[in-house]
Each structure stands twice: as C-alpha cells, then as structure tokens.
Amino acid sequence: VFDVLVVGGGPAGAAAAIYAARKGLNTGVVAERFGGQVADTMSIENFISVSATQGPKLVAQLEEHVNDYQVDVMKNQRASGLSVGNNLELALENGATLKAKSLVIATGARWRTMNVPGEQEYKGRGVAYCPHCDGPLFKGKSVAVIGGGNSGIEAAIDLANLVEHVTVLEFADSLKADEVLIKKVHSLSNVTIITNAQTTEVLGDGQKVTGLTYMDRQSNQQHQLELAGIFVQIGLIPNTEWLEGSGMALTPFGEIAIDAKGATSISGVFAAGDVTTEPYKQIIIAMGGGATASLSAFDYLIRHQSD
Ligand code: FAD
Numbered sequence: 001v002f003d004v005l006v007v008g009g010g011p012a013g014a015a016a017a018i019y020a021a022r023k024g025l026n027t028g029v030v031a032e033r034f035g036g037q038v039a040d041t042m043s044i045e046n047f048i049s050v051s052a053t054q055g056p057k058l059v060a061q062l063e064e065h066v067n068d069y070q071v072d073v074m075k076n077q078r079a080s081g082l083s084v085g086n087n088l089e090l091a092l093e094n095g096a097t098l099k100a101k102s103l104v105i106a107t108g109a110r111w112r113t114m115n116v117p118g119e120q121e122y123k124g125r126g127v128a129y130c131p132h133c134d135g136p137l138f139k140g141k142s143v144a145v146i147g148g149g150n151s152g153i154e155a156a157i158d159l160a161n162l163v164e165h166v167t168v169l170e171f172a173d174s175l176k177a178d179e180v181l182i183k184k185v186h187s188l189s190n191v192t193i194i195t196n197a198q199t200t201e202v203l204g205d206g207q208k209v210t211g212l213t214y215m216d217r218q219s220n221q222q223h224q225l226e227l228a229g230i231f232v233q234i235g236l237i238p239n240t241e242w243l244e245g246s247g248m249a250l251t252p253f254g255e256i257a258i259d260a261k262g263a264t265s266i267s268g269v270f271a272a273g274d275v276t277t278e279p280y281k282q283i284i285i286a287m288g289g290g291a292t293a294s295l296s297a298f299d300y301l302i303r304h305q306s307d
Contacts, residue, residue, distance in 0.1 A: 001100060002028045002072075003100070004017075004020035004102050004104060004297050005027075005098055005100035005102075005104070006027065006029045006030070006294075007079050007105050008029075008036065009029055009106075010038060010286060011283045011287045012272040013106035013273075014062040015287040015288070015290030015294075016291070016294040017029045017073075018066060018069060019291045019294035022069065025298065025301065027070075028073075028074065028098065032077065034062075035059030039056060040055060041124070046132065046282070046283075078242075079242050080242050081243075088101070101304070102268045102301055103270065103297075104272060104294055105270070106273045106275060106290055108239055109238045109239060109274035110239065111129040111232060112232075113232065114234065116200055116201050117201045118204060119202050127202060127229075127230050129232050131159055131231055135158060137229070138163045141227075142163065142167070143167075144166070147234040148168055148170030150178060153168070155233050156185050157185055164190065166190060167227070168191065168192070168193045170196075172196070196218050200222065202230060209230060211225050212227060240275060248269070255275065261299075267300075268300055270293035271293060272289030272293040
C-alpha cells in the first residue's frame with residue numbers, strides 16, 4: 001500500500017512525487033508518458049531561474065530529480081478507474097490494481113486540435129497552443145488565432161502587443177467572448193476578425209508554417225492567409241474521463257474542483273496542475289500545485305495514522 005500514489009508524470013506529478021518522498025512517505029507514480037505536455041514543447045523561456053530550455057531537456061531533468069528519491073515510477077501505465085474503500089484503489093488499464101492511503105491526481109490536459117491537414121506536421125514549428133509561452137517567438141510577424149471565445153480573444157489581445165498583426169478566425173457568425181474582451185479587441189488597430197471561417201489546412205514550406213487556408217462558411221469560398229504562426233484556442237480538455245463513476249466532483253468543463261490546499265471532493269485525494277480548476281495552466285504553476293497537493297496529503301496522513 002502506497003502512502004502517496006501520484007497519477008501523472010508531468011511537472012505537477014514530478015513535483016508531487018519529490019515532495020512526498022522528501023517527507024519519508026512510501027511514494028509511487030503512475031504515468032502514461034513521463035514529462036506530459038512538456039515533452040511536446042520546443043522552447044521554454046518562462047520557467048523562472050532558467051532563461052531558456054527545451055521541453056525534452058526539462059523532462060530529463062525532472063526524471064533525474066525524481067530518481068534521486070526512492071519513488072516507484074511506473075511508466076507507460078494508464079489509470080482507468082478510482083474506487084474508494086478501506087484504501088483508495090487505482091485501477092490500471094493493464095488489469096492491475098494499486099492501493100494507496102492518499103492520492104495526488106495530476107493527469108493534466110490536452111489542447112483540442114483543429115484536425116486539419118498540416119496541423120500535426122507543423123506543431124511546434126508555427127502551430128502553437130499557448131500564447132503565454134510562444135507569443136514572444138513571433139515578434140514582428142503575422143499570426144492567426146483560431147477561436148473567438150474568451151481564450152481566443154484574450155490570446156489576440158495579448159499577441160497584438162507582441163506581433164505585427166493578428167487575424168482571429170471564428171467558426172460561428174459572431175465572437176463568443178465576454179463583451180469587455182470583444183470591445184477591447186475591436187479597439188486594436190492590428191487585429192482583424194473574420195467570422196464564419198472554417199480553417200481547412202495549415203500550409204508550410206516543409207520547415208515551418210507559411211499560412212493557412214479557410215473556407216468562408218457563407219460563400220463556401222476558400223481563402224488563403226500568409227502567416228508565421230497559428231495559435232489554436234478552441235479549448236483545453238482535462239484528462240479526467242477515467243474518473244467517471246468514481247464520485248469525483250468535476251466542473252462542467254471536466255476539471256477536478258480543488259480548494260487552496262489541492263483537496264478534491266474525495267477524502268484523501270488531492271489534485272494539481274492542468275487537470276484542476278487552477279486557472280492558469282503553466283509549468284511553474286503545475287509544479288507549485290504538485291508541491292501543495294503532496295504537503296496536503298502529508299497533513300492528511302498524519303491525521304489518519306490509526307487507519
Ligand atoms: P501534463 O504536463 O499534461 O502531464 C500529465 C501527465 O499525466 C502525463 O505524464 C500524462 O501521460 C499523464 N496521464 C494522463 N492521463 C493519464 C492516465 N489516465 N493514467 C496515467 N497517466 C496519465 N507552460 C509553460 O509554463 N511554459 C511554456 O513554454 C509552455 N509551452 C507549452 C507548449 C505546448 C506545445 C504545450 C502543449 C504546453 C505548454 N505549456 C507551457 C503548458 C505546460 O506544458 C502545462 O501547463 C504543464 O505541462 C501542466 O503540467 P501537468 O503536470 O499538470 O500536466
């Protein structure tokens with residue numbers, strides 16, 4: 001029986017594992033892919049105290065740091081269910097069940113993709129999902145933002161400060177963002193908004209993005225835009241499908257609701273990072289969340305020692 005079982009091996013899970021192990025707790029990590037989204041990131045320039053690094057390099061350092069401690073890391077394992085009995089029981093897709101006194105869930109999230117030709121090929125080479133992360137890489141260039149909801153319009157306002165020109169492409173006939181954001185974006189001289197626009201292809205030169213094509217849904221005509229970058233802002237999906245039926249309280253978006261201590265609706269189960277209601281999805285924030293969750297798990301365990 002683990003004292004703390006961490007589900008997920010991204011920055012939140014790695015931080016949780018280190019904090020738990022440093023409390024002398026019997027700690028395990030179950031991760032489908034160690035490193036999580038960081039493994040897909042080219043350049044990271046906002047991990048404070050490290051001016052610039054690359055995702056795979058940071059992942060290797062995370063793994064090395066976790067391995068400094070006695071942590072049972074189970075890689076390439078996918079959690080498929082959680083049940084609450086005498087202990088917490090984590091079911092794995094391979095049929096095994098792991099028992100734990102407390103759990104830290106850090107299964108992260110994934111960006112909703114456009115699913116058009118070229119998107120996968122140019123991911124990290126012009127196709128981006130995080131304006132906080134990649135915006136400054138497009139200084140002086142033209143970019144598009146796909147999606148006219150709150151995150152798309154926030155991204156457009158943010159990017160307008162950094163890049164030469166922003167084109168927002170919204171699928172519906174009007175923007176879906178809050179009125180105050182719509183007003184703000186309309187006031188910016190270097191932002192163009194196109195509604196009824198369905199992106200059909202990401203164009204590139206083999207190395208990087210050069211533009212995109214979209215269909216005007218009213219006229220059915222195809223148009224082409226020349227661009228250096230495409231920010232896809234059509235939703236972030238938390239990896240919580242596996243918690244269905246567990247009784248875990250999720251928001252309508254599927255995020256795990258946590259309090260300031262990382263506690264969830266299930267006693268002894270804590271959560272951290274992009275899978276939670278934490279409003280800002282960033283590496284440094286996920287790490288802080290992982291630390292909080294494990295310190296809370298420790299607090300919980302010392303109060304339930306007779307169990
Ligand atoms: P994740 O990194 O998503 O990790 C989730 C972990 O859970 C993974 O190990 C995954 O395999 C595992 N998992 C999921 N489901 C299961 C399951 N059922 N069973 C077992 N394991 C499971 N942030 C920055 O701060 N700076 C940047 O420059 C930056 N650039 C980014 C660029 C890209 C392309 C992307 C996609 C994101 C970027 N981010 C950046 C955001 C940052 O990567 C995330 O905020 C951060 O990784 C979240 O960490 P996490 O540990 O919560 O989740």
